[in-house]
Amino acid sequence: MITCLSKYVSRFLCNKHIINSDEIDIYQYGFEIIISTVAGMIISLVVGVIFQLFYISLVYYTIFVTVRQFTGGYHAKTYLECNIVFSIVSFSTIGLTKLILKLSIYRIDIHFILLCFASFVIMHFAPVDHPNKRLDDEQKQINKHRSIFLTIILLVFSCFLYPIAIDVSIVIALTLCSIATLMIIANKKQGGEINEETD
Secondary structure (H helix, E strand, O other): OHHHHHHHHHHHHHHOOOOOHHHHHHHHHHHHHHHHHHHHHHHHHHHHHHOOOHHHHHHHHHHHHHHHHHHEOOOOOOHHHHHHHHHHHHHHHHHHHHHHHHHOOOOHHHHHHHHHHHHHHHHHHOOEOEOOEOOOHHHHHHHHHHHHHHHHHHHHHHHHHOOOOHHHHHHHHHHHHHHHHHHHHHHHHHHHHHHHHHO
């Protein structure tokens, strides 16, 4: 769907002589990224409306997209699969936030455990390389430092906000855990693929 739409827009612009024919592939890729980003934002906002946590969904989306661009993690093979996975992650993270707030079952020790888990995984595994978009050593170091820096900042914010805005504090912790989980899945999957290639 996203690929077809981006192709259509690129060819339309080419037919109108707005872009050159040899630039179609470049513009198509750019449009795919833009459409996919907008689709992701719409998905998270819709989930936020469903759970009546609209502003929490904005916090979730901002953190997820910002941190993930440096940590890497599980990537689907198609845009459709990507949006399905993102929908599941968004629904789980925001839905769990709503459930925790409603049942009042959250405690500071649970909060610290979640933050410690996420921080350990991100600091240990980041960045998770993508098979189709390998990073050189310099870019890996940059992404690692940025992902650690962002994680520490979010960890501090989450602890600071716990007594005064527990909903934001919770969604920060759960979002970092979601990112960490996707990193573990990607790492295990790539390890399995490497093992299959060497057998």
